Structure formats: C-alpha cells, structure tokens
Amino acid sequence: MTEILTPDAVAFVTELQRRFRPRRDELLAARRARQAEIDRTGTLDFLPETASIRQSEWTVAPAPADLVDRRVEITGPTERKMTINALNSGAKVWLADLEDANTPHWANVIGGQQSLYEAVRRTITLQQGDKLYALHPGPLPTIVVRPRGWHLDERHFAVDGSPGVAALVDFGLHFFHNAAELLARGSGPYFYLPKMESHREARLWQDVFTTAQELLGIGYGSIRATVLIETITAAFEMDEILWELRDHASGLNAGRWDYLFSLIKKFRAFPAYTLPDRGQVTMAAPFLRAYAQLLVKTCHRRGAYAMGGMAAFIPNRRDPGVTATALAKVRQDKEREAADGFDGSWVAHPDLVPICLEVFDKALDGAPNQLTRQRPDVRVDAHDLLDVRTTEGEPTMAGARANIHVGIRYIQSWLNGNGAAAIDNLMEDAATAEISRSQLWQWLHNGALLDGGTTPVTRELLEQLIEGxxxxxxxxxxxARRIFEQVALADDFVEFMTLPAGELID
Structure with a gap:
C-alpha cells in the first residue's frame, strides 16, 4: 500500500478531487433532473442544441500505434492471477477492470493499483503452492483501465471531510504511477469510461485529462479514452461524447446488460417498456440492432473504433456438450458484430480469445480494423432506439427464478470481495445483478404477467421465489438476500445496487 499511496500520489489525487468534485456533484444533480423529465414525458430524443455537432464533419485524434488493432479485448479484474492470465491470453487489449468486475473493498482498490503498477513494468508474479504465475516473454496486450463511474464515492479517500470521487481515485492513482512509464515503453495511459449519461459528463473527463497531464508534465493528448455507451441517454449523444473528448477519444463500446438496465431504470414508470426474460433479449432485438449499428456508423464517421460486447461464457471442462453449444453461440455473436463493422469485441475468458480472433481475422482480411466501413446505409432515429415493443419473448416464471438465483449469488460474491463471479458457466459482474434485480422491479411495478398471462407478478410471489x-x-x-430484496422489491427504484451494498464492505 505504501508504494501506491505515496505522499505525492495522494497530493495529486487530492488536487483532482478539490478541482472536480463540485462539478461531479452538479452532474449527478443533472441526472436526477433529466430523470424527472423522462418521468414526465416518457420519451427521449436527440438534442436539438447540439445538432451542428452531429451534422458537421470532424474526426477524433488519430489512434496511437498500440490501439490501432483491437480485434479482441479480454476483460477482467486486477486481481493478480487474473491479471497475469489476461496478459498471457493472446488478446490485443486487456481491459483492466476497476469497476463492475471489482468489489471496491479498499484492499481490492489498492491491490488492483499494485497489480497495474507491476503489470506495466512486467514484474508481476504470483506463487501459489508449487506453481509460479508470471508473464511470458513475448508481446503483451495493450492495457486499458476502467475506473469506476461518476456516481460512486470512495470513503477511504476523504478530502476536506467528504468522501472522494471513486472515478478520480482510480484514474488518478493509475495515471500518477504509470503514465510516464507507459509512454516510455511505447504505449500510453489508456482508459475505458463507464456509466456516462451525457456529453457534459464527457466534458468533465476531458477537463480531468487536461489537468492531469498539465500537473504531471505529460504531453497533451497522451491519454486515450474509449467510452462505454451503456446508458440509454448516452446512446442519443454518441457524436457529442466523441466531440467533447475528441483530442483524447479512441472509440465507443456497445454492451448489453448495463444498457438494458439503464433502459429499465430511465423508463421505469412506463409499462410499455417492460422487457421479456433477459435471456430472450439478444442483440438481434430491433432496438438493440439500431443501437449497435448507430454506434458503428458514428464511430467510423469520426475516425474512432467501434468495440463489441462481452462473450461471458466459461468453458465447462466436465461437459463438452455444454461447451460446444455455448461456443457456437459465441461465434455467431462475434460474426454478427464483425459483419456489422465492429473493429473488435470483448471476451471474459482466455479460451474465447482464439474464437474471437478467428472471426475478426476473417472479417478484417489483413486490415487492422474496419474504419473504412462508413455504414451510410444505417438510418436510426429516436423511435428505433426506443422500439422495445417489437422485442420477441415474454416474462416467465423460469426467468424470474433465474434473476433471483443469479442476483443473490452474485451479490454474495460481491460482498465477499469477488466482483467477477463464475455462475452457471458464465463470468458475471455487477451488471448481472443490476439487470436481474431491475427486471424483477419492472415486472412487479408494471403489472407484468408471467407465462402467457397466467401468473401476475406480485410481491408475495417474488418473496416466495426468494424463499425457495x-x-x-x-x-x-x-x-445478499437483504440487499437483493432492498433493490428488487422496494417501492422506489434504487439507482445502483452497489450503493447500498457498498455500505456493508470495508
């Protein structure tokens, strides 16, 4: 811990907190105001005041050499063993996840920074019994770090009597310790930015980047950021987000669970947005197809990379049949992304790297990316992004049980310090619990009927299923049960599961 929380590092992060925490707080208030507007109108649209940004021609800064080819990215927490395995996986990029795959116990927060410090310098090792885990001598994936979102505080890093902003703790410690070292090694300080809801939040990151580079004497534009478009509001501001970050932007990412969670959260007051079982809502659903293809078109028009979603399957060593079926679905999903023009995609397990590489190798045909695919054929409007009604499927009793099963198990894992949990042959993170509990909340409060209308979703039914x-x-x-009931059954929608759960950890 002393190697990470040095006096100079603490002073640097403290300065970021003092400069930017007030603006962060204002932006969280703006989120609440926007939610009130959605509650009133029941809709969203592209912003009229930023139409000139969407309609004009401009591009983001060119990518550095080690971010030109991103055909497969492996994601995972910064726990030492998983760090080493990810860096040895053969992926092009390692998404070092300080957010959804990491429980923010203080030991995990600082331990993750220590892993990053040693990974950047290629000194990280782990001895477990007779086995030594170490980095292989060849080329390693480019490191891209995902800090926590703007909504989270870090009480272990208080400044002037108030909790610190967790995003600034995660970003600041990594940038302070590793930016110069990464640049000296021919790379740079690269980040994935999560949970953003507006271009104003992107502007705050832009100002954080500018200040951090100035304070440490790092060249302007050394940082590169990829933004996860995982909220429904951000889907309407992709151009604007890239514009705000244009000197530091390198791409956008299209996921699924957090995006669906955001859709449910933002339109929670409207039964027309009720979704079927989460397992039935695939990226083939029309509103998700619109979102994914708009992201590709927007990125490539602006010279940025479009990154696909997560393949979370974990191979089952005991059941080859289960593994074969799942791998076929992974391949199909990656082929869809490659055909849409994505430049690469995510996997959660090293065994999935070869499949993703094979699919994108074929699609790229010798090129490092698909930036030349401009997708002028894509036409997406607000109706397309919000067209939930055409999604095939229905709420079912099996889906309710699955949400409870996975949600409670994941929350218990999270409370125990493991944010990346293997559940039913899938690598789950916090987005799993969020979609599970928010879907039950939506069904309960919007009068959903299960199994073709035979069974209404009531509090009593869900309590019985939880007891089972x-x-x-x-x-x-x-x-975990208490937290799950709090966020799934409460009268008011709890914004993030991690807020009440975070009160129970050290």
Missing part, C-alpha cells in the same frame, strides 16, 4: 432460492443456498447468503 434461499432454501437451496443456505443462511450464509442472508446478507
């Missing part, structure tokens, strides 16, 4: 799940899980899961 707890009978199998046992009393050790009681803390």
């Amino acid at each position: 799940e707890m009978a199998m899980l046992g009393p050790d899961y009681e803390p």
Whole structure:
C-alpha cells in the first residue's frame, strides 16, 4: 500500500478531487433532473442544441500505434492471477477492470493499483503452492483501465471531510504511477469510461485529462479514452461524447446488460417498456440492432473504433456438450458484430480469445480494423432506439427464478470481495445483478404477467421465489438476500445496487 499511496500520489489525487468534485456533484444533480423529465414525458430524443455537432464533419485524434488493432479485448479484474492470465491470453487489449468486475473493498482498490503498477513494468508474479504465475516473454496486450463511474464515492479517500470521487481515485492513482512509464515503453495511459449519461459528463473527463497531464508534465493528448455507451441517454449523444473528448477519444463500446438496465431504470414508470426474460433479449432485438449499428456508423464517421460486447461464457471442462453449444453461440455473436463493422469485441475468458480472433481475422482480411466501413446505409432515429415493443419473448416464471438465483449469488460474491463471479458457466459482474434485480422491479411495478398471462407478478410471489432460492443456498447468503430484496422489491427504484451494498464492505 505504501508504494501506491505515496505522499505525492495522494497530493495529486487530492488536487483532482478539490478541482472536480463540485462539478461531479452538479452532474449527478443533472441526472436526477433529466430523470424527472423522462418521468414526465416518457420519451427521449436527440438534442436539438447540439445538432451542428452531429451534422458537421470532424474526426477524433488519430489512434496511437498500440490501439490501432483491437480485434479482441479480454476483460477482467486486477486481481493478480487474473491479471497475469489476461496478459498471457493472446488478446490485443486487456481491459483492466476497476469497476463492475471489482468489489471496491479498499484492499481490492489498492491491490488492483499494485497489480497495474507491476503489470506495466512486467514484474508481476504470483506463487501459489508449487506453481509460479508470471508473464511470458513475448508481446503483451495493450492495457486499458476502467475506473469506476461518476456516481460512486470512495470513503477511504476523504478530502476536506467528504468522501472522494471513486472515478478520480482510480484514474488518478493509475495515471500518477504509470503514465510516464507507459509512454516510455511505447504505449500510453489508456482508459475505458463507464456509466456516462451525457456529453457534459464527457466534458468533465476531458477537463480531468487536461489537468492531469498539465500537473504531471505529460504531453497533451497522451491519454486515450474509449467510452462505454451503456446508458440509454448516452446512446442519443454518441457524436457529442466523441466531440467533447475528441483530442483524447479512441472509440465507443456497445454492451448489453448495463444498457438494458439503464433502459429499465430511465423508463421505469412506463409499462410499455417492460422487457421479456433477459435471456430472450439478444442483440438481434430491433432496438438493440439500431443501437449497435448507430454506434458503428458514428464511430467510423469520426475516425474512432467501434468495440463489441462481452462473450461471458466459461468453458465447462466436465461437459463438452455444454461447451460446444455455448461456443457456437459465441461465434455467431462475434460474426454478427464483425459483419456489422465492429473493429473488435470483448471476451471474459482466455479460451474465447482464439474464437474471437478467428472471426475478426476473417472479417478484417489483413486490415487492422474496419474504419473504412462508413455504414451510410444505417438510418436510426429516436423511435428505433426506443422500439422495445417489437422485442420477441415474454416474462416467465423460469426467468424470474433465474434473476433471483443469479442476483443473490452474485451479490454474495460481491460482498465477499469477488466482483467477477463464475455462475452457471458464465463470468458475471455487477451488471448481472443490476439487470436481474431491475427486471424483477419492472415486472412487479408494471403489472407484468408471467407465462402467457397466467401468473401476475406480485410481491408475495417474488418473496416466495426468494424463499425457495434461499432454501437451496443456505443462511450464509442472508446478507445478499437483504440487499437483493432492498433493490428488487422496494417501492422506489434504487439507482445502483452497489450503493447500498457498498455500505456493508470495508
């Protein structure tokens, strides 16, 4: 810890907190105001005041050499063993996740920074029994770090009597310790920015980047940021987000679970936005197709990279049939992304790297990316992005049970310090619990009917299903059950599961 929390590092992060925490707080208030507007109107649209940005021609800064080819990116927490395995995976990029795949116990926060410090310098090792984990001598993936979102505080880094902004703690410590070292090694300080809801939030990151580079004497534009478009509001501001970050932007990412969670959260008051079982809502749904193709078109028009979503499957060593079926679905999903023009995609397990590489190798045909595919054929309007009604499927009892099963199990893992949990052959992160609990909340409060209209979703039904799940899980899961019920059954929608859950960790 002393190697990370040095006096100079603490002073640097403290300065960022003092300069930018007030603006962060204003932007969170703006989120609440926008939610009130959605509650009133029941709709969203592209911003009329930024039409000139969408209509004019401009591009982001050219990508540095080690971010030109991103055909497969492996994601995972910064725990030492997973750090080493990710860096040895053969992927082009490692998304070092300080956010959804990492429980913010203070030991995890600082331990993750230590892993990054040693990974950048290629000194990271781990001895477990007779086995030594170490980096192989060849080329390693480019490191891209995902800090926590703007909404989270870090009480272990208080400044002037108030909790620090977690995003600034994560960004600041990594940038302070590793920016100059990365540049000296021919790379740079690269970031994935999560949970953004507007271009104003992107502007705040732009100002943080500019200030951080000035304070440490790092050249302007050394930072590169890829933004996760994982909120429904951000989907209407892709051009504007890239514009605000244009000197530091390198791309956008299209996911699924957090995006669906955001859709449910923003339109929670409107039954017309009720979704079927989450497992039935694939990226083939019309509103998700519109979102993904608009992202590709926007990125390539602006010279930025379009990154696809997560393949979360974990191979099952005991059941080759399950593995073969799942890998076929992974391949199909990656082929869809490549055909749409994405420049690369995410995997959660090293065994999936070869499949993703094979698919994108074929699609790229010797090129490092698909920036030349401009997609003028794509025409997406607000109706397309919000066309939830045409999604095939329905809410089912099996889906309700699955949401409870996965949600409680993941929250317990999270509370125990493991933010990347293997559940039912999938690598799950916090987005798993969010979509699980928000879907149940939506069904409960919007009068959903399960299994073709035979069973109404009531509080009593969900409580019975939770009791049935707890009978199998046992009393050790009681803390997770309490959190799950709090965020799934409450009268008011809790903004993020991690807020009440975070109060229970050190």
